[in-house]
Amino acid sequence: MEDLPPEALQQVAAYFQALSEPTRLQILNLLRGGERNVGELAKACGYTAANVSRHLTHLQQQGLVEREGRGTSVFYRIADPAVFALCDLVCGNIARKHERNAAERRVFSRTAGTGPLSKP
Structure with missing residues (x-):
């Protein structure tokens, strides 16, 4: 991100903002296994189709998912598999922090009970 102009930093922030919502991460994780339509994703997530559709629109705007209409259904798939490398990197960092x-x-x-303030 070195020497990026403010406009570019805005785009980077919007990308990360798309990943800052747990429901969107859940959707991306479900799409890791292959494309799905809104109804399938809603059922798997336990949310309404309208809610999932709103999240998918946000993910699509950031280039994370692609949509393809087939007949009366719209299917979504991962547009940039590099998002999983990024998420895995973050998950690894969080795991190391917890460790x-x-x-x-x-x-x-x-050392509890052995310090200078412990009772004899």
Whole structure:
């Protein structure tokens, strides 16, 4: 992102904003297995078709999904599989953070009751 003009940073922020909604991440994860229509996605997510459709529109605007009409149905698929590499990178970072926090908690739990303020 080095030396990007403000307009480009706005686009980057909009892309990340599309990924900041848990329902959209759930939809992307479902589409990882292949294309689906709105009804299938709504049923799998437990949301209304209108709600899922709104999220899909947002994902499409950011270039994350593509839509294709077939007869009376519209099918969605991943437009840029690199989004999964990005999500996996973030998930790995979060997992490492939790591991560090757990390790720090274990250190304190092992020393509980042995410090200078503990009761004899």
